[in-house]
Amino acid sequence: MSKEATVVNENNAMIRDMIRDFAEKEIRPHMRVWDETQEFPVPLFRKMGALGLMGVLVPHEYDGSGFGYQEYVTVISEIARVDGSIGLSVAAHNSLCTGHLLQFGNEAQKKKWLPKLASGEWIGAWGLTEPNTGSDAARMNTVAVKDGDYYVINGSKNFITHGKSGDIFVVIVRTGEKGDSRGMTAFSIVKGTPGFSSGRKEDKLGMRASETTELIFEDCRVHKDNMIGAEGEGFIQSLKVLDGGRISIAALALGIARGALEASIIYAGQRHQFGKPIASFQGISFKLADMATKIEAAELLTRRAAELKDNHQPVTKESAMAKYYASEIAVEVSTEAVQIFGGYGYTKDYPVEKYYRDSKLCTIGEGTTEIQKIVISRSILA
Amino acid sequence: MKILVCITHVPDTTSRIAFTDGDTKFDSNGVQYIIGPYDDYAVARAVELKESQGATITVVNVGRVETEPTIRKALAIGADDAIRINAEPEDSYFVAKQIANVAKDSGYDLILMGRESIDFNGGVVHGIVGELLEIPSVSSVMKLDIDGNVAKIAREIEGGKEYIELEMPFVAGCQEPIAEWKIPNMRGIMTARSKPLNVVDPVDTDHLDKLVRFELPPPKGDIKMIDPEHMEELVSLLKNEAKVL
Numbered sequence: 001m002s003k004e005a006t007v008v009n010e011n012n013a014m015i016r017d018m019i020r021d022f023a024e025k026e027i028r029p030h031m032r033v034w035d036e037t038q039e040f041p042v043p044l045f046r047k048m049g050a051l052g053l054m055g056v057l058v059p060h061e062y063d064g065s066g067f068g069y070q071e072y073v074t075v076i077s078e079i080a081r082v083d084g085s086i087g088l089s090v091a092a093h094n095s096l097c098t099g100h101l102l103q104f105g106n107e108a109q110k111k112k113w114l115p116k117l118a119s120g121e122w123i124g125a126w127g128l129t130e131p132n133t134g135s136d137a138a139r140m141n142t143v144a145v146k147d148g149d150y151y152v153i154n155g156s157k158n159f160i161t162h163g164k165s166g167d168i169f170v171v172i173v174r175t176g177e178k179g180d181s182r183g184m185t186a187f188s189i190v191k192g193t194p195g196f197s198s199g200r201k202e203d204k205l206g207m208r209a210s211e212t213t214e215l216i217f218e219d220c221r222v223h224k225d226n227m228i229g230a231e232g233e234g235f236i237q238s239l240k241v242l243d244g245g246r247i248s249i250a251a252l253a254l255g256i257a258r259g260a261l262e263a264s265i266i267y268a269g270q271r272h273q274f275g276k277p278i279a280s281f282q283g284i285s286f287k288l289a290d291m292a293t294k295i296e297a298a299e300l301l302t303r304r305a306a307e308l309k310d311n312h313q314p315v316t317k318e319s320a321m322a323k324y325y326a327s328e329i330a331v332e333v334s335t336e337a338v339q340i341f342g343g344y345g346y347t348k349d350y351p352v353e354k355y356y357r358d359s360k361l362c363t364i365g366e367g368t369t370e371i372q373k374i375v376i377s378r379s380i381l382a
Numbered sequence: 383m384k385i386l387v388c389i390t391h392v393p394d395t396t397s398r399i400a401f402t403d404g405d406t407k408f409d410s411n412g413v414q415y416i417i418g419p420y421d422d423y424a425v426a427r428a429v430e431l432k433e434s435q436g437a438t439i440t441v442v443n444v445g446r447v448e449t450e451p452t453i454r455k456a457l458a459i460g461a462d463d464a465i466r467i468n469a470e471p472e473d474s475y476f477v478a479k480q481i482a483n484v485a486k487d488s489g490y491d492l493i494l495m496g497r498e499s500i501d502f503n504g505g506v507v508h509g510i511v512g513e514l515l516e517i518p519s520v521s522s523v524m525k526l527d528i529d530g531n532v533a534k535i536a537r538e539i540e541g542g543k544e545y546i547e548l549e550m551p552f553v554a555g556c557q558e559p560i561a562e563w564k565i566p567n568m569r570g571i572m573t574a575r576s577k578p579l580n581v582v583d584p585v586d587t588d589h590l591d592k593l594v595r596f597e598l599p600p601p602k603g604d605i606k607m608i609d610p611e612h613m614e615e616l617v618s619l620l621k622n623e624a625k626v627l
Contacts, residue, residue: 007575010451014458014571021565052568065568 011067012074019078022051031083034209035354038201040089040165041209042123048090049120053079056094058102062114069244069306073251077302080255081262084358085209087255088365091248092161092210093117097124100170100186100241104229109188113168125166127157127215128238134159135371137172138181138235142217144173149224151175151187153217156199159365163213164198167191171215172234186234188226195220206357243316245366246323247309250302253323253330253362257298260330260337260355261291267341267350284340291333298326317379324372327362334359383437383528383550384488385428388481388495388507389456390418390471391449395500405595408501417452420496424554426561427526428494429460435528438462440490444471444480450579458566458574469584474502478510479587485515490551492533497521497555508555518548521555 026044034041048054056072058064065071072094080087098117101109101124116122133140142155153173160169169189176183189196199214229237265288268279278284301322308315334355338345345352363369393399393413400409417425428439439461443449446468453464467480485493493515498505505521512519524543525536528550537544538557566574608616621627 010454011571013451014455014566014574015568017455018565018567018571050567051565056568060569066572067568071568 008070011071015071015074016078018051019053019075022048023079023082027079027083027086031086031209031354032348034083035085036208036348038203038208038211040162040211041086042165044086045089045093045123046120049118052118053090054093054120055098055114055118058098058114058118062102062110062118064114064118068310069247070303070310073247073254073302073306076248076251077255077258080252080358081259083209084252084256084259084355084361085207087252088207088358088361089161089210091245091252092126093124095245095248096126096161096241097166097168097170099244100126100228100237101188103240104186104233104237105188108225109228113188117168122167123162123165125160125162125169125215126241127160127163127169127171129157129159131156131158131214135368137238138184139179140172140174140184141178142171142173144175144185144187144222146175147221150221151185151224151227153187153189153195153220153222155217157215158199159202159212160198160215162211163215164201165211169196169215170228172238173217175231175234181235182232184235184238185231186228186237187222188228189220189222193220193222205360206354207361242366243319244309246319246372247302247305247315249362249366250298250305250319250322250326253326253359254295254298254302256355256359256362257291257295257326257330257333260334260352260359261288261295263351263355264288264291264337264340267344278340287336287340291336294329294333298322298329301325317376320367320372320375320379323362323367324369324376327359328369330355330359330362383431383435383491385431385437385439385492385494386481386485386488386490387421387424387428387439387441387456387461388493388511389421389425389441389443389452390496390499390501391415391443391445391452392418392499392501395419399598401596401598405597406593408596415449415452417455418496418499418501420498420500420555420557422496422563423558423560424494424496424556425456425459425461426564427556428492429564430561431492431526431528432460440465440488442467442481442484444469444477444584446470453579454574455566457577457579458570459564460566460570461577463578464580466579466581467584468581472589473591474504474506475510475590476587478507478514480584481507481511482514483585484582485511492528492550493517493553494526494556495553497523497557505555508553512553515551515553517551517553519553519555520546520548523554523556524558524560526554526556526560 052065055064056067060066076091117124130140144151144153172186175185195218197216199216202212268284271278305318305322337352338356341352344350394416397413402409431437441456441461442465443453444467471477508519522538527534535546
């Protein structure tokens with residue numbers, strides 16, 4: 001193993017232990033209540049900020065942790081191994097909002113906002129999707145019209161993580177022709193800006209501690225200094241942000257799958273039927289073998305994408321493959337976990353029904369499985 | 383203030399313990415290692431003292447190269463530099479002699495460590511280090527405050543606490559709740575590698591004892607499940623079979 005790989009492995013082991021210690025104390029005891037009441041636990045995010053988990057990829061000069069994607073994959077998957085919804089929020093904060101500002105913000109914007117995001121003092125949100133434009137994001141209806149030094153934004157965004165509790169929002173809105181990939185522009189909007197508000201909070205199947213709401217813009221005036229990059233570049237930027245975002249969701253799915261497998265292994269060893277542990281029956285042990293193998297494959301795809309990203313190589317195809325595969329196997333593994341737990345798996349007293357509900361988001365959020373297949377097929381047919 | 387914290391590199395508390403070579407060697411196969419939990423509290427208190435009144439913290443470990451990740455965890459938590467004494471930690475006297483040797487001319491005001499390691503549970507290294515350095519040593523320290531040159535200490539004693547004061551320098555064997563247990567943050571993990579970790583050779587030390595063999599406790603018997611409806615059966619088993627009533 002190269003010296004560099006040894007360092008990454010040792011850092012990852014230390015990060016893994018740190019998150020396990022933190023999650024057992026600060027997440028596991030509360031996650032059922034957060035899930036049942038759909039509470040987004042803001043104080044937890046401040047604590048994660050103090051640990052450096054809210055600015056994993058942000059360089060030290062902006063008060064971030066200065067790590068790469070390999071360590072980032074460890075962070076997201078280890079949090080999701082305990083609670084997928086907290087993993088999702090940490091992922092959205094780090095890779096979408098913070099990631100967009102980090103990649104495309106100018107120096108003044110980065111100096112102004114990144115330290116607040118990296119410390120967890122501010123929670124970040126990112127808005128691309130609209131009620132009628134999900135996969136077809138380029139046909140968005142929310143528009144920004146130039147008025148002197150300001151842009152006036154009207155419209156709405158939906159399914160926005162941290163839409164209510166977020167302190168800063170990066171939103172992509174239309175400044176040109178509908179359907180023109182150069183007709184959209186990214187702006188950052190700080191909470192409390194007149195004309196900007198959050199709408200309905202979604203009541204979701206899973207990922208319930210992660211807040212998802214609508215954003216509403218009614219003659220919201222945003223100064224041109226809040227434009228990220230140049231006018232017309234917003235959509236192109238967002239595709240690049242999503243290349244990294246897919247690694248996030250792959251890591252999220254990986255963590256959920258691993259949590260479901262670990263719970264299944266313990267249960268299958270303890271649960272006795274016909275006088276022996278159910279793990280001793282091939283029907284169960286083969287399921288566990290399949291689950292473990294799929295997780296291993298998903299991790300290799302995810303780590304491969306992370307490696308390319310860390311080396312600044314093209315990653316669109318590989319991150320789509322990792323996201324597609326890891327999210328699909330997270331659903332399969334957590335479904336099998338419920339099956340192994342039998343009747344108990346269907347109850348809230350056991351952990352696996354939550355993995356089962358949470359996992360499904362992974363095949364939908366930040367590009368559905370079908371969109372990933374489009375991305376992959378375009379890449380291999382090009 | 384200069385603080386030396388001595389840490390052990392011990393199997394995780396959930397490890398399955400086994401021996402090889404005719405029960406004379408610990409089988410480290412598949413074992414995860416951690417900083418000794420009591421030592422972890424000593425590190426945490428040192429970091430608290432550094433944050434509240436300023437200090438430099440050196441961690442020291444007697445061990446081979448495989449203990450370095452454990453040492454770097456202490457650096458990630460907040461120690462400034464580290465010393466690894468390159469030797470197997472053979473017994474308490476050997477370890478204490480090595481620690482005393484690196485500490486003797488370095489002017490540490492405080493030498494902290496766990497009250498015992500959680501592998502061999504000797505609980506005597508702090509006493510021997512104090513003796514070798516001709517400074518006091520106290521153990522089972524649950525509270526440690528520094529006021530000028532004087533330490534105010536609470537020790538756990540049978541059924542209660544003892545409060546004492548003594549002047550620095552001294553050696554303390556620590557235990558909870560001496561400090562809020564600390565986990566490293568991401569910045570600490572990243573900077574751990576850039577902090578000095580100096581490897582030094584051990585000094586020759588007499589062997590005062592010789593290991594004969596280890597023995598594991600007898601395996602736990604099978605669990606008998608008794609239906610809650612049949613209390614009399616439970617009482618009878620506890621009386622006649624387990625003989626605990």
